[in-house]
Amino acid sequence: MKIVMLGAPGAGKGTQAKMIADKYSIPHISTGDIFRANIKEGTPLGAKAKEYMDKGLLVPDELVCDLVVDRIQQDDCKNGYILDGFPRTIPQAEALTDALSKISDKVEYAINVEVPDENIVNRMGGRRACVGCGATYHVKYNPPKVEDVCDKCGEKLILRDDDKPETVQKRLDVYHEQTQPLIDYYTKQGVIAEVDGTVDMNEVFDNIVKLLEA
Numbered sequence: 286m287k288i289v290m291l292g293a294p295g296a297g298k299g300t301q302a303k304m305i306a307d308k309y310s311i312p313h314i315s316t317g318d319i320f321r322a323n324i325k326e327g328t329p330l331g332a333k334a335k336e337y338m339d340k341g342l343l344v345p346d347e348l349v350c351d352l353v354v355d356r357i358q359q360d361d362c363k364n365g366y367i368l369d370g371f372p373r374t375i376p377q378a379e380a381l382t383d384a385l386s387k388i389s390d391k392v393e394y395a396i397n398v399e400v401p402d403e404n405i406v407n408r409m410g411g412r413r414a415c416v417g418c419g420a421t422y423h424v425k426y427n428p429p430k431v432e433d434v435c436d437k438c439g440e441k442l443i444l445r446d447d448d449k450p451e452t453v454q455k456r457l458d459v460y461h462e463q464t465q466p467l468i469d470y471y472t473k474q475g476v477i478a479e480v481d482g483t484v485d486m487n488e489v490f491d492n493i494v495k496l497l498e499a
């Protein structure tokens with residue numbers, strides 16, 4: 286089961302990816318984890334990636350793709366894998382398709398967790414973080430006992446800049462511009478699987494499983 290996860294930041298795709306990985310005993314692979322592992326182990330690819338990162342530059346698509354392809358050829362991926370956060374752009378998706386075809390492999394499912402921007406902006410806008418201990422809350426889904434006060438340490442709770450509506454909307458605009466074309470790309474490849482991400486996360490998961498086992 287070879288899966289790519291698509292979905293806007295805040296759509297809950299990371300949570301779904303973990304649940305899929307657990308159910309099917311396949312690794313949940315994020316590029317951040319691959320970078321960290323390769324740099325820690327001092328692999329040649331890791332050393333190359335580190336050069337860019339140390340300079341504060343983006344790791345080029347081809348190199349990211351090499352790292353991903355290297356990762357998915359490891360033993361634990363023989364029953365499949367789930368890629369989270371890669372590809373993000375059309376050039377990355379094309380590089381991945383090319384690299385996979387060289388090892389007679391291809392993406393089997395591109396799962397798109399679909400959530401309207403408005404819902405994501407509202408969800409994120411309800412988050413609160415403690416200025417003291419960093420504990421996080423949500424005004425609707427996980428409220429503190431006393432409004433705007435941390436249950437754990439009694440400090441004040443704030444809405445982080447990252448969670449403010451204008452910041453969230455900016456991130457979503459970038460997502461739509463870069464990643465939305467991927468949905469078309471994988472639709473053309475006949476591997477897109479779309480689920481409604483606005484319902485309860487267990488229901489989202491059940492719907493994904495239905496698509497995977499159809």
Ligand SMILES: [Zn+2]
Binds near residue numbers: 438
């Ligand atoms: Zn606290």
